Amino acid sequence: MKIPRKQFTASIPTFAMGDIGFLLLIFFVILARAQDDSHIQWRPAQLEDLEAAGVPLANVAIDSGFKTYLNGKEISVENLSARLAAILGDAPAGRRNVFLKVHRTAAAQTFEPVIEAIGEAGGDLVHILEPESEPPSP
């Protein structure tokens, strides 16, 4: 007589799914923040009549220490044009937005070569500014 083997059922522990989903999301959030430039210290210049800036393909910033950054990573002005051109790729005109965030006290000798590099790469330049605060009424 054959003794039937006991059948074991293997079930996936569904209780851990929340933790797995959470960890996966953290992973993707960290990946997404690789392009983030929120750590850069800068104060935007003020101007009136500003518009919504739209969506950028690249962010170029000059911080309060007058260093240049591309998508949050420090870069030399000499390399900026080539790196930007690679990022912009074959994107059609009008969708090649490059946000330029310049600290308000940066000097022309710092920001003009950056503007030139964005032009060379064929980017659509958008100056990121803040609305001019109205003078306090007496």
Add this chain to the structure above:
Amino acid sequence: MKLRRGKPLVDPPALASSDIAFILIIFFLVCASVQPETGRAQTLPKTEEKEDKRDQSKNLEVSITPTTIVLNGSPLQLPEFAARIKAALEPKQRPEDRVVVVKSAPDTEYQQWIRVSKAIDDAGGVVTLELTKERTITVE
């Protein structure tokens, strides 16, 4: 006497916890990232080498320093400059005639530069930067 019916124990459906966590994180991410940026698009200025001076006599020239704006040799303050550049560009119809050559002193601050640039844009001008390239010449 009435017998009390025992209440059945109900476990929360653990399978849904991943969906709940996912929706919550999406909600917080959207809240954190919706911070609209404001700015000003600018038609990119074409840079010109200093030695390439063709046709520049026709174009308006603006020099920006930290304290003043010089339009064709006259030092001005911003409100006066805005009016003068508008008047100067008004009769010009062709786009190539509306080019304004902007030369900035090295220590001109961005805040000053962007105000002047806006005044030129608003007057219908096309900003063109004139950059002076540094060169090292070895003399034997």
